Amino acid sequence: MPLRTEELLLNMGPQHPSTHGVLRLVVTLDGENITDVRPDIGYLHSSVEKMMEHRTYVQNVALTDRGMDYLIALNNEAAYCLAVEALAGVEVPERGRYLRVIFQELNRIASHLVWLGTWGIDLGATTLFLWCFRERERELDLFEQVTGGRLHHVYFRIGGVYADVPDGWAGACRDFLEYFLPHIDEYHQLLTQNPIFEARTRGVGVIGRREAVAMGASGPVARASGIAYDVRKAVPYEVYDRLGFDVPVQASGDCFARYLVRLEEMRQSVRIIRQALKDLPAGEFRARVPVAMKPPRGEVYVRTESPRGTLGMYVVSDGGESPYRVKIRAPSFSNLYALTEIMRGWKIADIIAILGSIDIVLSDVDR
């Protein structure tokens, strides 16, 4: 009897532990090789854009925390506040801007730590998960001392930040950075040379420079493909133009490159926070903005560099108390598209490595 083979249709998700949320991939397999991937998203669609149309500008800050990417609440808040400030012509005091930069970078570290830990688990490195969350826990304590929240902060306000940092917080923050930096080296020792890790990531999930541009990839995914582009450098917002930092770039475009880029980004974030803490000016941290603010008619598009890529906020005002339309340009949305498009041809086990390396948060993809 001749051997009969046929293609296998496999549903990965929506509740698969390695999909980092509720993502369903309909994978067509020929043996172990992937011949087609059809992603199905929308399970976490909360219609936050619609909700924002029904709440006032001030209330919407609370929505950006949870409706969008929940791991980078402060970066979301920053994007939204920057957009509304540009719309209403609000000038943020110096201290407020520096505090915002410090917290955005701390959140970048926290987000990358979650990514590294969970990706480690995907690839079988359980130790890494515990270590990353150990460091992140200390960082969340820092957040809690200032914002009162560990994940959802609602700390940034239109015109600045809610409250000043308590006495002694800057010292605690420096202590944390001091404690954290050697741990990045430990991750390198643990993973970078590890033959199992290398075999699973090096040369896997390659996305070329041209493809990355055409498919709208941004952030670490684009930088791992050789695109030296960072919104913080290209169109500086807040006070990023005064702080020195490098944009890590890798040329190979595989999972390993994305890993190296993110580890280096954490190091650069530490550098930025140290400078910002040193330069932190005294004085006001918040401009006076009425609770029932009504920005003049108009529209604005603001781009920021979130840990996952270019996070854009397109806000249209019709002169009323709530925005007429908010469009969130979610970085994960385009990154997920780019990576699922190039999954064809890899092995089934590589899906886990590739998906993990995009660092998606489904709440950001679906919004």
Add this chain to the structure above:
Amino acid sequence: MSAAERVIRGAAALGTGLGLTFRTMLRRKVTVRYPVEKLPTSHRFHGLLSLPIDPETGKDRCIICFQCERICPDRCIHIEAEGKGKERQLSRFDIEMDKCCYCGLCVEVCPTEAIVFVPHYETSTYNRARLLYSHDDLNRAAPKEPIATGIVARRRP
């Protein structure tokens, strides 16, 4: 790279990693046995909402301005008042804690600091009805002593 080289390199890398893991095992432990041990929360922690009682008047400081009700993004605060002028009294101050998103906007807008956060986080229950906090519940949830959050009250714009 030859096969032998690869084996040696891989073994060396594995050795480094495992050595590191072993050394970490000898470091101080950071885990906490949660229900038995608890980590301290910060003074600004967003836990339960409460209406502390002013020891001078024996009542809470709410002046029934409805600001918190209006700012709440989830519309989970419900206030009703009776009477006119100086006689005005709260007849209802309910917070639906299951809807609350702990954003703290109500605490921020309150002109008299009548509504504050308490660093208490174990509020889960099997019955949703228990998460509707009435005026008395909110008074009872208040801390005995005021908590020094270090947040300077917002000045009116």
Add this chain to the structure above:
Amino acid sequence: MTPERVAALLGRFPHLQDLSAEAAAAQAQADEAWAAKEREWQAAAAQAKAEGKPAPRPLRREDPPVHRYRTPTFEVPRDEIVDVCRWLRDNPEFDMTQLEFVSAVDWPDRLEVVYLLVSMSRAHTAVLKVPVPKDDPRIASVVDVWRGADWHEREAYDLFGITFEGHPDLRRIMMSADWKGHPLRKDYVYEDPEWLVEVATQRQREIAPTQDGERPSRA
């Protein structure tokens, strides 16, 4: 975007409308009118002072009804959008290689499809807007220009009901396939699907006996 580049774009595509420039002109006009009014008031105040009369009531400035664009914005006719996009991408002067998103805005009289283009090398941004009538929301797809437009166009189709002609796979992306209506339209009214009402009523019936109905007591 520099004025020369704007001029080059408008020279190549004469049907384009530079909305940001128009808004700026309208704003300048409003400012001028306001300045004239203010001068008038000052003269009246000076005269009143000289005559010993009380000063006239101070003026309150109403916000002029100008929609201000803080990003260079162009209105593109519906049939030219693909050409404009391809030209902006391929012209090295513009080099708009990245499409940030495709979305729409629902205005009372029309739907506006919004394209946000970014150039990484030139560090400039442009918004292209295409008004489409509400009763015939069709537009050509730009998937051939940027592959990344695929999901963005599906999202705009799902949430606004805009049909992108030439899109390889135009399905709903956020909502389930059997969803009715387009949620981000202003006239959209949510209705619980029948099956959901059924399930919820059933669930209500199941949990009813466990509700003790008494006020909770807490320490």
